[in-house]
Amino acid sequence: MYKIGYDVMGSDNGVEVAIQAASEFIKTRKELFLVFVGNEEEIKTALTKYKIDSNRFSIYPTTEFIDMHGSIMDIRRKRNSSMVKVLELLKAKEIDAMITAGNSAAFIAGSHFILGEIEGIKRAGFMPTIPTAIKNKVTLLLDVGANMECDEEDLLGFAKMATVYSQEVLKVSNPQTTLLNIGVEETKGTLLQKEAFKALSSDPFINFLGNMEAREILSGQVDIIITDGYTGNMALKSLEGSSKILMNEIKKELTSSFIKKIKALTLKKSFKAVSEKFDYKNHSGALLIGVDGIAFKSHGSSDVKSWKATLRMTCDAVENDVLNKIKRKAGNF
Template sequence: MSKIAIDMMGTDLGITPIIGALKVFMKKYQDVTFILIGNEKELKTAAEETKLDNTKYEIFATTEIIAMTEGMMEVRRKPDSSMVRGAELLRDQKVDALVSGGSTAAFLAACHFLVGEIPSVSRSAFMPFIPTVKKGKSILMLDVGANLENDAQDLVNFAIMASVYAQEIMHNPKPTVAMLNIGEETTKGKDYHKEAYKLLTNNNKFFFKGNIEPRDITSDIVDIIVTDGFTGNIALKTLEGMAKNLMGVIKHELTKNFYRKLKALSLRKVFRCVCETFDYRNNAAALVIGLKAIAVKTHGSSDEKSWINTLELTRNAVVNDFVQKMTAKLLKGD
């Protein structure tokens, strides 16, 4: 039986969408239990009102909350916060994974200082799924915000770790890797891009296909895209914003008058399919890849649907023993 800890406090929407997602998730899976960390009274009341299965969770009471607007120093200032206690449970191997929708900076600090990275990995990374034009196909992109800067060796490590995930969990035996850059030519980018290109080309642990431009991220050209955290975060948020705005424009134009509404009815299944493909709530979470244990960060504004998909991602990593497999591949000398 796997055990997942959830930092229940400090999100934008509170605990309601998390509790709702847990109710759905508990009915679907019988091999996972949860530790809900946070304000005992609030959690107990919400769980009882929702009639959450009390055989599948326990409450870990804490007295402090790290707010969404607070940073890494709060990890030291608030030792009894839900986020810190969750990281301690993960460090002490009392849970198999930790999930949080709280402050990104604080979560990364807690993971780094309390859990730690795998030997040979100097920096962990956020790794989300990015939808593509091919139905049902997503790619992995990292880093998308765990770091402001990365060096060439970081990108190589990202490629190795993502390749293991693609092989072991996505069942892709030969995942392809590309590096996000301003052009496909080998001479493009900063010095570290050029150095990374050479290292990626000469590494036999994955299949490197060269540079990829931002406009091709969702084009289903490769399976994995590696980049520094600053660039990756901008690219990810641009994609999310563009998808959301595009769907809004389409909806507005289709409902402008009665005639358009009538015509749109015949195409509603098509539009529903498109919206579902690029709905960021399907991919709201990112694995903090590179740690000694499984940690997952989801958006602070995640709703119930986002949280259900976040828990799916977490469970998949746990039941497939991902960290152990990734560690073995990273430490292997060939």
């Protein structure tokens, strides 16, 4: 049995939603044990509504939490916050992985100061999975916001760690990697992209195919897309926003008249399948890859579906021993 520390305090939707997701998800993983970290009274109240076998969880009580309006200084100021405590549990190896939906800046800072980076890795990066047009295939995109400024060594490190993750968790034997850029030509981009292109091209560990434009992110052509955190964050949020607006517009158009509603019934299953495929809530978790621990961040606005997706990704990372596999290979990076 493995343990996942679950910070239930930091999200916009409160403790009850986090507990509901846990109660539904835990039934799918027989070896999972959850450590709920947060306000004990609120957790117990939620557990009276959403039952979980008492042998499958424990509660680690805290008196503080870091919400979405917090700052990196809260890691120092709020020593008894749920986020700090779950990171400390991971550092002490009392749990195998952790999840939070709290303030991103505080989470990144806390992970850096409490967990530290893997030996041989200079910077950690946020790495979500992106749905693609190819059935059952996802693409790894990183960094999407852990670092506003990167150099070519950072991007090379991201590519190497993502390659190991793709091999071990997604079971891709020889992951194909590209560099997000404004054009496919080698000479495109700023100095960062040009230097990163050289670094990625010359490293034998990376199966590098060259540059990729943002319009191809969802195509499924490759397994890994590398970029700096500033660009990656804008790309990710553009994809999430575009997908949500497009699906809403389709729904609005299909229900705009009685005749259209009748016709839409024949296509309901198809539209639902496409909607589910590109719903970012099914891919809401992002691993902070590069820190010395399996640490996942979920959206601050996480609902039940989002929390369950993050739990699934966290379990997959633990079950495939991805941290130790990255650490073993990091010395050769």
